[in-house]
Amino acid sequence: MKTVPRWARAFFAIAGIVAGLVVGSSRAVAAAPARLQVVAVLPPTGDNVAPDLLRAARDILKDHLQRAGTYTVVEPASAPPSPEEPTAAQASQAASTLGAEIAIVLRVTHFGNSARMRLTAYSSGSAQVVYWDSILIAGGPDEMDVAIQRLVHGMQIGKPVRESAELETVTDRETQMLNRREANKSFGVHLFTLLPTSSAGTSFTAVPAGGIFWLYDARSWMADIALDIGGHNGTTLVDASIGGYYPFLREDFTPYVGGVVRWASMTLGGQGSSGLSFQPTFGVLLGRLSSVQMRGEVGYFFNTYAEQPTITTGTTSTTGTYGQGFVLSLGIGF
Numbered sequence: 001m002k003t004v005p006r007w008a009r010a011f012f013a014i015a016g017i018v019a020g021l022v023v024g025s026s027r028a029v030a031a032a033p034a035r036l037q038v039v040a041v042l043p044p045t046g047d048n049v050a051p052d053l054l055r056a057a058r059d060i061l062k063d064h065l066q067r068a069g070t071y072t073v074v075e076p077a078s079a080p081p082s083p084e085e086p087t088a089a090q091a092s093q094a095a096s097t098l099g100a101e102i103a104i105v106l107r108v109t110h111f112g113n114s115a116r117m118r119l120t121a122y123s124s125g126s127a128q129v130v131y132w133d134s135i136l137i138a139g140g141p142d143e144m145d146v147a148i149q150r151l152v153h154g155m156q157i158g159k160p161v162r163e164s165a166e167l168e169t170v171t172d173r174e175t176q177m178l179n180r181r182e183a184n185k186s187f188g189v190h191l192f193t194l195l196p197t198s199s200a201g202t203s204f205t206a207v208p209a210g211g212i213f214w215l216y217d218a219r220s221w222m223a224d225i226a227l228d229i230g231g232h233n234g235t236t237l238v239d240a241s242i243g244g245y246y247p248f249l250r251e252d253f254t255p256y257v258g259g260v261v262r263w264a265s266m267t268l269g270g271q272g273s274s275g276l277s278f279q280p281t282f283g284v285l286l287g288r289l290s291s292v293q294m295r296g297e298v299g300y301f302f303n304t305y306a307e308q309p310t311i312t313t314g315t316t317s318t319t320g321t322y323g324q325g326f327v328l329s330l331g332i333g334f
Contacts, residue, residue, distance in 0.1 A: 036072040039065060039121075040100035043076070045085040046108035049115075053141060054108065057117075060145050061106055064152040074098045091120075092127035100124055106148075114138045114173075119151040131155040138173040146171055184217040186293055190226070190331025194237065194268075197325040200307040201269015207235045215295075215333055217288065221246055222256065236272065239264035243281065252289045257282050260299065268307060268323045275305030279327060292334050299327040 041062055044054045058075075065071045076094060085107050086094070095103035107118040118134035133154055137143040146169050154164035165174070194207035209230020216223050222245040230237045245258030258281050265274035283297035306320025 037070060037102065038072045038074060038100040039102045039104055040095040040098045040124075041065065041073055041075045041104050041106075042086060042091060042094055044106040044108060045083060046110065047083070048110040049108045053144070056141075057106060057108060057144060057148065060148050061104070061152070064149050065104075068152060068156050070156060074100055088122050088127040088129070091122040092124055095122065095124035102130060106151075113140075115144075117144070117147045117151065119148075119155065121155055131158070133161045135161045135171065136173055137171055138176075143171055181218070183219075186215045186217075186333035188213055188215065188293070188295075188331050188333030190295065190329050192228075192297075192327055192329035194301065195326040195328065196268050196323055198321060199268035199270070199323045199325070200309045200321045201235075203269070205233060205235055205269060207237050207266075207268065208232050209237045211239075213331060213333070215293070219250065222258070222285075231267070234267070235269065236267040237264065239266075239277070241279075245281070245283070247285065247288075253284070253286050254288055255282070255284045260301075262301070264303070266303070266307065266323060268321075270307040270309045270321065271311075273303075273305050273307040273320075275303065277301050277303045281327075283329075293332065295329070295331040295333065297327070297329040297331075299329070301325060301327050 041058060044057045044061070046054050062073050062075070065073050076098065086105060091103035091105050095101070101124050103122045103124065105120045105122070107120070109116045109118075114136055116134050116136050119131070120129060121131040122128065123130050131154070133151060135147045135150055137147045150161050150164055150169045150171075153166065153169065154161045157164060189210065189212050191208070191210045194209065196204065196207070199205075207230060209228050211226055211228030211230075213224050213226040224243045224245075226239075226241045226243070228237065228239050228241070239262045241260050241262035241264075243258055243260040245256040247254040247256040249255070260279040260281055262277040262279060263275070264277045266272065266277075279299040279301040281297050281299035283295060285293060285295055287293040302324035303322050306322050308320050
């Protein structure tokens with residue numbers, strides 16, 4: 001029979017001692033009861049809410065507090081629901097009388113087809129607000145249970161209600177689409193002229209053009225989409241653009257600044273080319289509050305693509321030119 005080495009016997013002995021300590025400490029931890037915070041649930045108050053619903057709200061609130069596993073719930077004896085919400089001092093005094101650390105006040109305000117439920121927690125003695133939040137419900141009394149559960153969970157984890165939703169506590173209102181402000185829309189036509197300061201041509205040639213646009217006015221910002229075509233004396237322009245602008249005023253007349261991103265095919269005295277073009281813009285809008293609008297703009301375009309010069313007899317240079325220059329525009333929308 002083989003003898004177990006001394007080092008092995010020492011290792012198993014130490015391992016047994018460590019295991020015993022771990023098991024003993026875990027049993028001690030499991031045996032030690034968690035301390036529950038004593039909270040006083042005061043009678044709920046409300047506006048345009050039936051007393052029966054307020055009593056139901058109190059019972060639901062007590063259930064969710066107990067189910068949270070961190071609270072012991074106490075309440076005043078024979079205290080019916082009241083239309084008047086207790087003050088911080090009154091709530092704090094009630095909690096002290098009941099031996100609670102926190103007083104919880106639930107307020108329900110019903111209006112139209114909706115109701116707002118507000119939960120406020122006051123510390124005993126100091127009357128300080130330790131938690132406050134509210135939630136809006138639109139599903140009637142059936143959704144009261146979900147709303148109260150959200151409020152209790154938010155208080156328990158110390159987060160706002162909007163950040164404390166769980167799979168079972170999403171309200172009907174939150175499943176609805178967000179409300180959006182309607183942007184004013186206008187359709188119009190504009191005429192403009194490119195005045196190149198740098199082009200593939202050997203001489204200056206203006207490029208007249210025109211097109212249609214759709215302008216969207218969202219009050220604090222504006223945007224438009226445009227399609228244009230033009231040209232003259234060997235120059236051509238075909239483009240589609242999108243622009244964004246910031247208006248300085250909210251009145252009928254306002255100046256604005258912005259920029260335009262344009263995909264364009266241009267021939268500015270050379271062989272022609274196409275690509276993206278950028279245009280910082282300053283403009284004015286007249287008739288912003290009317291069904292008819294006038295727009296005037298001054299911009300400066302610069303192309304991100306080069307245009308090769310026209311090849312002629314004796315020409316040796318093939319260096320492309322990045323077109324750029326001023327843009328003058330006038331339009332009407334309706």
